[in-house]
Amino acid sequence: MKKSAKITNQSIESAGLPKDPKHVIAEYIWNGFDAKATEIDLFIDSNELGYINQISINDNGEGINLDTLSYSFGNFLDSIKKNSLKRSSYTRGKKGKGRFSFSLFATRASWDTTFKEGENLKTYRIQIDRESKEQYDMSESRLSESKNTGTQVSLEGVFGLNAIFFESDEFTNFLAQEFGWFLYLNKVLNYSIRINGKQLTYDHLIQETDRLSWTTYAPDGNSSYNFTINYIRWNQQIGDRYYYYFLNSEKKEIAKVLSSFNNNAINFHHSVYIDSSFFDHFEQEDIAVSTDDNLFSGKTKQVVYRNLLAELRDFLDRKQKKYVLEHAVAVKLVDLEKKGLLPIYTQSEKDEKRKRTLLALIQEIYIVDPRIFFGIKTDLIQTYLGFIDLLLQSEKSKDILPIIEQALPLTDKEKNRIKQVLAHASIDENNISDQEK
Known part of the structure; x- marks a missing residue:
């Protein structure tokens, strides 16, 4: 069944689609995590000469619900994800651009998706051709034989790429740089990316780590909260800005706040992960997104939160000064003289x-x-x-x-x-x- 999107093929081409195959693959992986997947499998089906028959990206997410299809696939530069609260690492939507990215190196993309409808699992296929991206074809939904939800994106008619590209250190290092911080954020939840069955690792990007615990007392002196801090300094730029990530006792991120060390121009690449039961009773809906100080607006824990932010800034300030003293200052002095x-x-x-x-x-x-x-x-x-x-x-x-x-x-x-x-x-x-x- 043919469906038309509210867009033309020409306007899609002029909308700033990715120009690098690495970024295209990253878009589809992010789409999987956006759908609440915990596992992403990238498969490259190729022959002995490196010719690629098909690229597939499989995830175990929620699938694409049939009720939202006309909105998610029928609109461009618009997306359900754009209305999600912005303090989450789990929504990385690009206003619908991701689904068209395949056209950089493939002639056709199809989505075989399984989603939950009531007590049943339903499955159907969506397909888009490179030469007519303003239309998408969908099959009738039917009961799924699978026991799990998820989506498989298949890219066919691949041109300009061979299997060596996906086996290169450049490609795997890019994915590690793009997703390493996110995989670390969710390591207790066993999030993973595999390339032809091989686990993507990111340990080689970690330059320095530190782990410590803090106890902060509430103003009334009757209650206290324990915080576990995990600090990472990366040896290169990562696929996110530099944040404090706040996790609850189930190790699930509930908010992220910029670290205030994002504009230092000294390659101080860092992430700070903070987990505590302090964050257990907060949902994304409780988070005011206007300013950092309003994270717990109207809550009795406001003072504890502000004290936590002050402690984190002092901690990170010491880490930055240590990094500057041991690494960055020598580079700067040589640069000034040169x-x-x-x-x-x-x-x-x-x-x-x-x-x-x-x-x-x-x-x-x-x-x-x-x-x-x-x-x-x-x-x-x-x-x-x-x-x-x-x-x-x-x-x-x-x-x-x-x-x-x-x-x-x-x-x-x-x-x-x-x-x-x-x-x-x-x-x-x-x-x-x-x-x-």
Whole structure:
């Protein structure tokens, strides 16, 4: 039975469909997780020469309910998923674009889906051809012989790809990067992705982990809540922004909040997972999505939640400073020198010490706030560093700390570290002056 979508083939092509086969496959995997699947199986049916007969993506989700088909497949740039609350990792819909993505490298896509209708399981097929994407064909539904719901997406008439593409490290690393954070989020629930039967792993993307427990007391002092914190620093960008993920005692995510370290420009790739019975009695409907502070709007637990956020920010701030000190600052100092943004120094002992002092000062400033040089024109950076260098050579070096404080809020510890750098610079300058006499 032919059905028409409220869209033309031309407008679909101009709507920004994925241009990379990896992203196409990721779209279909996300659609499976959107349908509440816990297992996704990607199968590549190919011959010994690598020619692909068919690509299939199977999931054990809820299937596509026949009652919603005309809305989900009949509308484009519109989707039931778009009306879902946005604080969930389980809805990644792209306004209906995903179902048309196959046209990048396949001539036909079909969905064999099984869903629950009352006490029965029903099954039917949907099919879309590349040359007439404004129409979809559907079969009559019938009772399913399967005992489980789910959907199999089959892509046929594959062109421009071979089996080697799907066996490559580039492809599997992309999927690990795209889904690793999500699989970790649901690892206790045994979420998995398999490629031709082989489990997708993401451990190689994890650079650092930490696990700790906190106890936070309610304002009345009569109740307390335990929180288990799992921190991960990834060695590359992940398929989500950087969030605090809140899980209940069943290890199910009920909310996610941006970590406030999303615009640091230093490759501090991180995720923080927090699970606690504190979140047990909250549903997505209870979550106000306007601001972070309103997560438990009108609830007695508001103070506990705010204290938790403050503790998490302090914790992540320490982790970022550790990362900057051990990794990012060295990269930044080399970058500044390579781009010629440092003052010009000779090879004299005096200039060598001046350079070391400036670099030490830059290091301390960068640890305080790695964004200090982000988004600033190079000539301004060069002028700023030259100005600091001139102050270091004069009696005005004591004014450097107040100048820095005007731009950056400093803790007592950070002030002391900068004071030590300036004190060493003063001692070195006096020693060199004495030697010259």
